[in-house]
């Protein structure tokens with residue numbers, strides 16, 4: 001198998017001259033806001049570490065905490081259901097709705113419901129489903145897919161949205177954001193009040209208290225979870241956290257990372273008081289298996305803030321749809337191979353420059369580049385690389401571990417690159433590379449010769465092999481494994497917190 | 500800056516929409532003062548119907564609004580205490596759709612968070628679920644004594660461990676795990692070109708009175 005399909009997606013995205021503009025504008029603003037919000041909080045780094053610890057601890061004790069949540073939620077009169085995969089999750093939701101005779105559903109934005117394609121299934125089975133988050137509403141009536149995990153309609157500008165409203169809702173064309181929002185509010189207000197059921201996701205589930213935590217700015221989630229007589233939260237099992245105390249740090253970093261706000265307009269912590277019927281459908285869909293992996297379990301600590309998308313130079317250029325996955329950007333590239341179950345998903349870890357901008361901003365300190373590298377490793381180990389690629393790397397390793405051979409080939413290479421028309425602008429045979437970047441003409445003497453010439457000391461080891469990226473990456477993996485192990489055995493948060 | 504000043508300073512930018520102010524924050528000494536200010540606001544915005552939350556501490560405010568309000572053609576409804584404590588609201592809550600017909604909901608706060616200008620409500624009643632959600636204007640009258648520094652402090656106050664032992668100051672908490680709503684500014688969205696629009700689905704305006712003695 002090759003990367004051709006993914007490459008084709010990306011090629012198309014890059015060829016579209018209008019595609020990057022809305023992304024660049026939005027992500028640049030989001031980056032600046034996030035940085036300012038993080039800088040404003042004096043103990044941001046401490047809160048970030050606590051948030052990361054809380055999420056790691058939760059994944060370490062996943063099964064126990066899920067059970068604890070179930071007990072608490074049930075004690076408060078709710079019902080918890082378990083779904084092993086997307087199909088089971090969808091049929092559970094349909095069963096709950098059918099049993100209560102619910103026909104119309106208002107939906108709060110939930111990436112998990114995108115992951116399991118819940119809307120499509122409900123609509124195909126005859127339910128009336130209305131997305132209520134403004135961005136998600138726009139995307140739904142346009143018949144498109146979200147392009148960002150926190151800003152679904154990021155790819156559309158106001159002219160697009162004005163046209164979509166005009167065509168699909170039959171209203172007069174307007175491109176004024178206030179008017180557009182008003183149209184959506186009026187329409188959806190009625191639906192909130194008439195709906196038989198509300199379906200939401202969740203940002204966190206608090207194991208001890210059985211509370212569901214939901215964050216938002218619009219108030220549509222408050223409406224979906226309190227107005228209809230039936231509320232169903234469809235939630236990935238990994239969203240559980242041990243304690244209410246964990247919310248302090250998590251709430252301190254999540255909105256700051258997502259939008260640069262200190263807190264979003266509404267933070268709902270749903271307890272016993274609520275609609276008469278409350279259900280939580282806990283979805284596994286590959287998560288428990290991922291939780292078994294000593295290193296990749298870290299992926300599950302993600303709190304879906306979207307900061308890594310905003311930071312990513314690749315996401316910004318190719319947009320959210322090129323990932324062909326519910327989750328885009330760096331975190332999408334990590335989740336792809338685990339939740340999509342398609343060949344395409346396996347290729348997603350290659351949609352990165354491994355520059356590390358994502359892990360720098362991640363509020364729960366996920367080492368995204370390292371995890372992407374692990375996914376690439378798995379891709380290769382499971383036969384992902386074609387013969388040509390394997391041969392190339394085999395040759396590379398032979399050359400790189402033989403200093404004499406390396407020097408000989410380097411000399412030949414330098415000679416070729418210095419040749420007429422190889423690098424020179426315009427006529428370059430390496431045009432694909434030199435069109436976008438400057439490639440300097442190599443010097444005629446190697447660094448090692450120059451070094452010797454100037455009387456520098458030499459060793460017999462090849463300096464290039466000495467500290468290659470591969471070796472550093474290996475060390476980083478070991479270090480991370482140690483710190484993961486250390487964080488599990490952390491004192492202080494000690495025994496009383498164990499479920 | 501003390502926590503109350505911080506709260507006021509943090510609240511200001513939250514009330515700014517692209518099209519002007521979406522509320523205001525005031526400090527005053529007594530419930531009576533707050534009541535009179537609300538009457539003036541109602542007159543200015545030509546409000547016809549207000550609903551006041553079922554909190555005993557709002558009795559004084561409700562009394563002034565009812566007495567004086569009738570002179571300016573203002574009708575005041577007092578929210579009912581929930582029929583059943585704790586668990587879900589009964590069927591009458593379906594009438595909560597009516598809340599959208601009020602010009603404003605007047606409620607309180609169980610905690611105030613200085614660092615983010617956040618108002619915390621513990622809900623067993625209609626207050627968090629309808630009064631602060633459906634009318635276009637949300638008015639909060641709360642004692643400054645409920646001010647805490649950070650969201651961490653607010654959580655510790657509202658969700659005690661072990662559960663069930665609520666701060667005696669919190670009315671309507673009900674049984675079981677509390678349902679809590681933290682409100683930080685009016686409803687907003689930036690889903691169209693990242694341009695800030697107030698409101699999205701919830702209240703468009705938020706007016707807060709921090710009262711020295713309530």
Ligand code: SF4
Pocket residue numbers: 257301302303304305306307308309331358361362363364365366
């Ligand atoms: S990986 Fe980190 S930065 Fe990206 S969405 Fe998840 S929590 Fe946010």
